[in-house]
Amino acid sequence: MKQRENDKDIKIAIHGVPQSTHKMLCVFFKQISEHIKIVNDADSPDVDLIDIDFAGADKILAKQRAEHPERILVIVSLKNKPNTIEHDYLFLKKPLTRDGIIQVIMQCQLQLKSPPIQKEIEAAPKSSALHAKVSPAATDKTPSSPIKPLENHTRPAEEFNEKGFTRFIGLMPTINIEDPAQIDQARFSPGDYLLGSVYHAITVARHKKQALQVDASWRPLLIFPHSHEIWLDASDHQLRAFASLKISRTSESKVRVLPVNLQQTKVNQASDKFQDEESFLWKLAIWTSKGRYPEQIDPAKPVVLKHWPNFTRLVITPHALRITALLMQQPQSMLDVARTLNIGPQYVFVFISGCQALNLVAQIERKYGPEETPKKKIKSSGLLNKLLNKLRAKNHDDSA
Amino acid sequence: MIQHKIIFTGPVGAGKTTAIHSISDIKPVKTDASASDMTKDRKAETTVAMDYGVMNLPDGDKIHLYGTPGQERFDFMWDILIEGGIGLILLLDNSRKNPFQDLNFFINAFDDFIKQTSVAIGVTQMDLKATPTIEHYHQELNKLNVKHPVFAVDARNSRDVSILVQSLLFSIDPGIEGDD
Numbered sequence: 001m002k003q004r005e006n007d008k009d010i011k012i013a014i015h016g017v018p019q020s021t022h023k024m025l026c027v028f029f030k031q032i033s034e035h036i037k038i039v040n041d042a043d044s045p046d047v048d049l050i051d052i053d054f055a056g057a058d059k060i061l062a063k064q065r066a067e068h069p070e071r072i073l074v075i076v077s078l079k080n081k082p083n084t085i086e087h088d089y090l091f092l093k094k095p096l097t098r099d100g101i102i103q104v105i106m107q108c109q110l111q112l113k114s115p116p117i118q119k120e121i122e123a124a125p126k127s128s129a130l131h132a133k134v135s136p137a138a139t140d141k142t143p144s145s146p147i148k149p150l151e152n153h154t155r156p157a158e159e160f161n162e163k164g165f166t167r168f169i170g171l172m173p174t175i176n177i178e179d180p181a182q183i184d185q186a187r188f189s190p191g192d193y194l195l196g197s198v199y200h201a202i203t204v205a206r207h208k209k210q211a212l213q214v215d216a217s218w219r220p221l222l223i224f225p226h227s228h229e230i231w232l233d234a235s236d237h238q239l240r241a242f243a244s245l246k247i248s249r250t251s252e253s254k255v256r257v258l259p260v261n262l263q264q265t266k267v268n269q270a271s272d273k274f275q276d277e278e279s280f281l282w283k284l285a286i287w288t289s290k291g292r293y294p295e296q297i298d299p300a301k302p303v304v305l306k307h308w309p310n311f312t313r314l315v316i317t318p319h320a321l322r323i324t325a326l327l328m329q330q331p332q333s334m335l336d337v338a339r340t341l342n343i344g345p346q347y348v349f350v351f352i353s354g355c356q357a358l359n360l361v362a363q364i365e366r367k368y369g370p371e372e373t374p375k376k377k378i379k380s381s382g383l384l385n386k387l388l389n390k391l392r393a394k395n396h397d398d399s400a
Numbered sequence: 401m402i403q404h405k406i407i408f409t410g411p412v413g414a415g416k417t418t419a420i421h422s423i424s425d426i427k428p429v430k431t432d433a434s435a436s437d438m439t440k441d442r443k444a445e446t447t448v449a450m451d452y453g454v455m456n457l458p459d460g461d462k463i464h465l466y467g468t469p470g471q472e473r474f475d476f477m478w479d480i481l482i483e484g485g486i487g488l489i490l491l492l493d494n495s496r497k498n499p500f501q502d503l504n505f506f507i508n509a510f511d512d513f514i515k516q517t518s519v520a521i522g523v524t525q526m527d528l529k530a531t532p533t534i535e536h537y538h539q540e541l542n543k544l545n546v547k548h549p550v551f552a553v554d555a556r557n558s559r560d561v562s563i564l565v566q567s568l569l570f571s572i573d574p575g576i577e578g579d580d
C-alpha cells in the first residue's frame with residue numbers, strides 16, 4: 001500500500017509466560033510484521049500482553065494496571081473471554097492465530113493513534129458523515145421533477161435468473177447457436193418499434209436541451225433531458241405489450257415528436273409517472289429484444305463494452321454480470337460469449353440490446369492483437385460460487 | 401488455514417460500516433474492549449471500532465468483511481490485512497468536496513492489491529448529490545486506463561451492496577456460475 005502515514009512500530013511487552021513460550025511468540029510476531037517489536041517492560045511498551053492461564057497471572061495483571069494504566073491491555077487465554085476483569089482490554093483466544101493477532105494489533109494501533117472517537121466527530125466538520133448528510137448536499141440538488149421508484153414500475157436492479165426472467169419478459173425463443181439460420185432470424189430493427197422512436201427522440205431532446213413528447217399513436221411519452229427522466233402514463237405491463245409491436249412506418253400513422261406543452265399534459269397531476277431515463281430505455285430495449293439482437297450489431301464480430309452498466313439501477317438480465325466481466329476482460333463476439341459461458345445466445349442478445357440502447361457498445365473487426373492474459377484466476381472458485389449464491393440470496397431477501 | 405476476506409475501503413462517511421452491516425450475518429463487531437460485559441473503569445468509548453462482518457457459507461466456509469479506517473490512518477497493518485484478500489470494495493461519497501480526489505487516492509493506495517485481485521466501486525449518497533454522475537466516474541477511470549465496475553450504491557440497501565460485491569467476484573472470475 002502506498003502513501004501510508006504513521007508507519008511506526010508497535011511495542012509489546014509479554015507477561016506471564018515461560019521463557020520458551022516468550023521466545024516462540026517473539027518469532028511468531030516478527031513473522032507477521034517487522035514492525036511488531038517485542039520489548040521488555042522497561043522499554044515503555046505500547047501494549048501489555050498478559051497470558052492469564054499461567055499461575056500468578058492475576059498478580060501481574062493487577063501490577064501492570066496499577067503502574068501503567070496508559071498502556072493497552074491484551075489478555076490471552078485458552079478459555080473464553082473472562083468477565084471478571086475490571087479493566088479495559090482486548091482479548092485474544094488461544095491457540096493464537098496469525099489472523100487473530102493481526103486483528104488485535106490493528107485495534108491496538110487504532111487506539112494508539114486516535115484515542116478519542118470524539119475527535120473524529122469534532123475534527124471533521126467537513127468530511128464527517130453527519131454533516132455531509134444534511135447541509136451542502138441537500139441544497140445542492142433541486143430535483144426538477146420528483147422521481148420515486150414506485151410499485152407500478154419495475155424495481156430497479158432486479159436480478160433475474162433464467163426462470164424468473166421468462167416471467168418478466170414473456171416467452172423468449174431458445175436459439176441454437178450452431179444453426180446460422182436461427183441466428184440470422186434473431187435480429188431486429190429497433191427503428192420498427194417504440195424503442196427506436198424513443199431513442200431517437202432522447203437524442204434530439206438532449207441536443208436541443210428541450211423537453212419533447214413522443215406521439216406513437218399510443219400514450220404520450222415525455223422526455224425531460226435536464227433531469228434525465230421519462231414520463232409515461234402506462235404500467236410496465238402495458239409498456240411491455242406495446243414494446244413488442246411493430247410500429248408501421250407508413251405516413252399516416254407516423255410517430256411524431258413534438259415539444260412538450262406542459263399546460264396540456266397531465267404531468268403535473270401525475271408526478272408518480274416519472275422514471276429514470278436510463279432504466280427506462282434499458283427496460284424498453286429488453287422488452288423489444290426478447291432475446292433478439294439489434295441489426296446494427298454483427299453477432300460474429302467482437303463487441304467492445306465501453307464500461308460496466310450501472311447495474312444497481314437496471315434490470316439485471318440473466319448472466320448479465322458474467323457477460324460484462326468477460327467483455328471487460330476481452331472484446332469478443334456475442335456468439336463467442338455464449339460459447340465461452342455456455343449459455344443460450346438469446347441471453348447475450350437481450351443484454352447487448354440493453355447496452356446498445358445506452359450507447360455502451362461498439363464493434364471492432366477483429367480481436368485485438370495477441371490474446372490478453374486474463375486475470376489470474378484464484379484457486380478457490382468453489383468458494384466464489386458459494387459466495388455468489390449467498391449474495392444472490394441476500395439480493396432477493398429484502399425484496400419487500 | 402487461510403482466511404478469505406473482502407476489504408471495504410473509502411473515505412469517512414462513504415458507507416463502509418453500513419455496507420458491511422447490510423450483508424454481514426453478524427452485527428458489525430466493535431473492538432472487544434468496548435464489550436458490554438465490562439464493568440467499571442471504562443474508558444471503553446475511547447476504543448475505535450474496526451468494521452468487521454462475516455458471511456457464513458455452506459460447509460463452514462466464511463468470508464470475512466473488513467473495513468479500513470479513514471485514509472489518514474493507513475499503516476503497515478493494512479498491508480498485512482489485505483494480504484490474501486479476495487478483492488477490494490471501494491466506496492465513495494458523492495457528496496464530498498472532491499470525490500475524484502478520493503477515487504484517485506484510494507485507487508493509488510491499493511494499486512498493488514487491485515492489480516493482483518480486482519476492485520468494484522460503489523458511489524454512495526447519489527440521492528443527496530447527483531453529480532458527478534456514474535458516467536463521469538468512468539471518464540475519470542479512463543484517464544487511469546482502467547475499467548472497473550462503478551455503480552450507484554446506497555450502502556443501506558443490501559441489494560445494492562450485493563450486486564456490487566457480485567461484480568467484484570465476476571471481475572475476478574467471469575467463469576463462476578452459482579447455482580441458478
Ligand SMILES: Nc1nc2c(ncn2[C@@H]2O[C@H](COP(=O)(O)OP(=O)(O)O)[C@@H](O)[C@H]2O)c(=O)[nH]1
Nearest residue numbers: 129412413414415416417418524525553554555
Ligand atoms: N442518504 C444516503 N445515506 C447513506 C448512503 N449510504 C450510506 N449512507 C449513510 O451514510 C452514513 C455514513 O455511513 P457509514 O457506514 O458510517 O460510513 P463509513 O464512515 O464509511 O463507515 C450512515 O448514516 C449511512 O446510513 C446513501 O447512498 N444515501
Ligand SMILES: [Mg+2]
Nearest residue numbers: 416417418451
Ligand atoms: Mg465506519
